[in-house]
Amino acid sequence: MSLYLGIDAGGTKTDCAISNGAELLGQATGASCKLARVGKDLARANLQDTMVRAAESARVLSRDIQHVCIGMAGASLPEAVSWAQETIREVIPEATIYAAGDHVIAHRAAFGTSHGVLVISGTGSIAFGRNQSAETARAGGWGPNVSDEGSAFWVGREAVAATLRAYDRGENIGLMNVIAQHWRVAPEEVVRLANASEPRFAELAAAVASAAEEGDASANEITERAGRALAALASAVIKKLWPDGGVVPVALSGGVLQGSASVRNAFRDALKEERPEAAVSFTHVRPVLGALEIAAHRGRR
Numbered sequence: 001m002s003l004y005l006g007i008d009a010g011g012t013k014t015d016c017a018i019s020n021g022a023e024l025l026g027q028a029t030g031a032s033c034k035l036a037r038v039g040k041d042l043a044r045a046n047l048q049d050t051m052v053r054a055a056e057s058a059r060v061l062s063r064d065i066q067h068v069c070i071g072m073a074g075a076s077l078p079e080a081v082s083w084a085q086e087t088i089r090e091v092i093p094e095a096t097i098y099a100a101g102d103h104v105i106a107h108r109a110a111f112g113t114s115h116g117v118l119v120i121s122g123t124g125s126i127a128f129g130r131n132q133s134a135e136t137a138r139a140g141g142w143g144p145n146v147s148d149e150g151s152a153f154w155v156g157r158e159a160v161a162a163t164l165r166a167y168d169r170g171e172n173i174g175l176m177n178v179i180a181q182h183w184r185v186a187p188e189e190v191v192r193l194a195n196a197s198e199p200r201f202a203e204l205a206a207a208v209a210s211a212a213e214e215g216d217a218s219a220n221e222i223t224e225r226a227g228r229a230l231a232a233l234a235s236a237v238i239k240k241l242w243p244d245g246g247v248v249p250v251a252l253s254g255g256v257l258q259g260s261a262s263v264r265n266a267f268r269d270a271l272k273e274e275r276p277e278a279a280v281s282f283t284h285v286r287p288v289l290g291a292l293e294i295a296a297h298r299g300r301r
Contacts, residue, residue, distance in 0.1 A: 002020065004065070004068070005095070006019075006289065006294070009071060010287075011202075012255075014047055014050040015050075016050045016288065017288045026058025026060070027058075027288075036074075047087055068092065069291040070088065072100075075099045075100055081099045100294060101128075105288070110283075115130050116129065117234055118253060119252050121226070125147075125229075125254070125256075127233035129237040130241075137240040139233040150229040151256060152255060155204065157194075175211060181207075205255065206259060209260035212262045226260075227267035227269075228270040231268075231271040234278070247277050248275070248278050251283060
């Protein structure tokens with residue numbers, strides 16, 4: 001019986017799962033293997049360690065795995081795909097390896113081979129859809145400097161910006177203490193960390209969401225804007241793929257959407273206003289299972 005490996009190479013963690021095409025045999029989660037986040041050496045070590053532990057969990061030998069699908073943010077970049085294939089082959093020499101966008105495996109996990117729009121808001125953000133004719137479209141996901149509206153990075157950056165604008169007005173809003181406590185620095189040190197070469201804005205998203213749930217007005221305004229921004233991405237995809245209307249299933253994934261009721265509610269309300277035909281579902285999506293399904297599908301071809 002063939003063995004299949006699915007990999008979700010996320011920005012915050014690496015998720016691996018192994019099946020025989022009929023049942024899930026084993027799985028493991030490890031640290032991030034995203035090149036832009038941790039560098040090649042640590043990314044290689046993290047990916048290979050998680051793969052090996054998944055095989056141990058499944059009680060199979062890594063070298064016996066025959067088909068692999070890895071979902072990654074850089075799947076459109078040949079050098080990133082080559083790196084992933086080389087890294088995987090050091091552990092699984094004979095496997096066929098397919099690299100897909102992280103949004104592709106997440107959509108497969110959410111909808112299988114059916115149609116729908118998936119909105120992802122984790123470290124970054126993107127909306128990706130597939131219609132009944134198997135046509136696909138995306139919106140957003142162009143990186144934190146020019147896009148990623150409503151993402152964890154965006155939420156954290158907006159929170160820091162809001163506190164500094166309040167400071168300029170001579171005000172002291174509660175978010176400053178939230179940010180300082182999370183970063184474990186004095187309030188006057190927030191500016192220094194915010195202007196670091198790699199600012200840790202994404203780390204703040206959960207704390208901002210908690211502050212919104214507790215009634216902080218500034219945090220609530222930011223999370224509501226995040227929801228509306230994500231709804232705009234979904235609306236753009238629906239417009240491309242369903243120009244004539246019709247019911248469109250919409251699923252949500254990623255820590256920001258799944259971790260904040262304020263973001264979800266704002267998303268639902270804004271999308272309903274623009275696209276009343278959208279049917280929004282808040283079910284949990286685990287992208288690695290989509291990668292595993294793609295690996296098995298390609299292996300059976």
